[in-house]
Amino acid sequence: MTAVTERSTDTTTKGRPALPSLTGARWWASFAVFVLHALVFLPVYPFQKSPLFRTIHQVVPMQFGAAGVTFFFVLSGFIIYWSFRPNSSVPRFYWRRVLKIYPTHLLAALAYIGIVGVPLSRLVVWLPDLALVHNWVPKWSTVGGLNVPTWSLCSELLFYLSFPLAMPVVRRIRGDRLVWVIVGLLVLILAMHTAFYLWVPGPKAVANTFAPRLVPGDVSPLFELHSSPAWFAQPNIPVAPSYWLSYNFPVTRLPEFFLGVLAARMVAEGRWRNTRLTPPLLTLALAYAATWVVPPNYKMSALVLAPMTAVVATMAARDLAGIRGVNASARMVWLGNTSFAFYLVQFPVMALITRFGIGGRQFGFLGWIGWATLSLLVSVGCAAIVYHCLDAPLMSRFSGRRRRRTPAAVEAGQEVAPADPADSARTEPATVPPTPQHLADTGSVSRA
Template identity: 70%
Template structure:
């Protein structure tokens, strides 16, 4: 390359004047505009969102420990009834709702421009199905599921079981996996609807978010008004008790009698509001829109006080609304606000409990923990609880044991199954070769 000709001064060298370059504008490193620009360009990790996944999984675990650990005579006591009044079904439902909104946020955040739909689907399949199939296989073994009853386990393995309004399929195998059927629909629809999401002008993101929330309210209101199901405000999901004070060897959903039933009906209103995948799809796209708000600098709040207070108030309100609203509708606005605010705090470098490395690790293993918790409860019920009598301390001890065992197994699944699979197969060979060639 040739150098440009030098410009010679007509003044003596001693009198040369050095003109400094114009000063660059001073930009605060924590300004909202700079953070939004950096986030859109780099998509940095969001450790608080990863850590928060553990609390959602833990909420589901607490409810399942109360309902799916048949510890007698404790489960027949007034104490149990009072505890269940304070730990109703909407606790676990709140955890699932958080997962759905967070899933939309993270999927949009991690979707890079230029990523093909094929590459996206490859990653999603590898992230969900190996863990799901291992947990399902564990449940089939520990619960002695009859393989001849194809209706029980085949729809579950394929993750299409919640499309049918029958408990035979919805609760036919590893119960927590019902939410994965909704996740599959989310992932299938994301590349298809992404061009429409990107066409929304930045200035209209807030109206779009509000309209989507109104659509969710209208949808569940239609279920409440025009489908059969409970219309009262009583909290659901109380366990079905068996005679006597001796703990049974099987929880209801893992009993041999459960698997041989030809048909177990479910309330249409409840199923449509809670289990039917298309009904939960808008919650996923609330998270997608929230991610756009953060990336484009339209969500700037860094204080969690108001979002958390609003979330607590919304959760308290679930005690006084019908089941169609208590499972997700009331919680969606504050949960979306909490997720978006935690993301902005991460972008500003604000440390919190959820961003601590130990919480991030728990968040990473939370998916495996969510899936393996129920098979662990079945094993402990069959071999440690069944045939004996326990009170509140016995239930608390077995709950703690399930928590420890499920966490250890989940850690093994994450480190020895999920991580190697994603590293080895998540990218195509052609993409891996391109990444290995130095620039």
């Protein structure tokens, strides 16, 4: 009989090796979100009203960007567990989470407020967003009231709040039952979405009908609708309940985070041994293709969660095995480290480019390509500045993370920071590849 000891679940006491491939993969998830946003939030007229746009948007529908968000939710759970030390102070854990999220969020929000002229007298359109509580109310006046991508941060905050509270339960799960708990979470998620589909009002068709909200005329407006004065003036903008429950509601997305937590335990204990990335990627592609034939509430995350979790676990296992692919390259790791800021600044950048470049003019497909490329370059540049000048210095100075020196770092004259749970989806390149003894330490089990 095999039983996991306390030591097998309490594996962070020595610190685990970094996972650079997961850091690099963050960029691709952020880029998927950007591509969708560039289609929806860059009001390039008359291109957005053309048959070509509708064809492109059928190929790159809402669930394309939603898959990137699903990756982040699973990855957050994985990295939080991977980095968390069981004897850590819970208040310190929460402080690091606040320090990681809020400064970059507030900077991007304030920039957006200045760019589009948000009416500060209407607290409902900006105060809930600044506090990151806006996604708990099913109204677009709050869900999409300010910097639209911040809706996912409401869910992230719930994840971080629940993690220390749930850790005793997570650690008590027998190792040989982890797979069954993961299967149970997947069944629970499908059951929730089925209940939303059957009993909650909302869209029921299977077509990919998501599209930007358009205004009359063939001249590009100065503001995309979510940034326009008319949007901010509306007293109440209801959202379809089933859509909100299945996509935006933080409690609904919580199981996705714990899928990542349980997958991290499996990898840490040596229970996930697959290092072949092709099978989970192929399964993910097939699951994503299936989103074309299911109702909207299944499109966003439910169908892709199982293969997405497998992809995350496999990439981590490859890092531990010393298999270095393109995502572990220094350039991809750098892009991954800036991806949180990139995710938050892209919508304000698009609003800026729309107001001072696109608005009042007409463009076709090539014009959209040009403005989307400019938005990408400016967003990457702004994200790099925010990461290097705000995010990284704040985390280094105020998170309370102590630095350690490894033998290799001492020889090279460098210091290496231990994995930081305050940065849920950021890892640093490993200074030294993990040794077999380290893997044995982090995956130890006792046999009785």
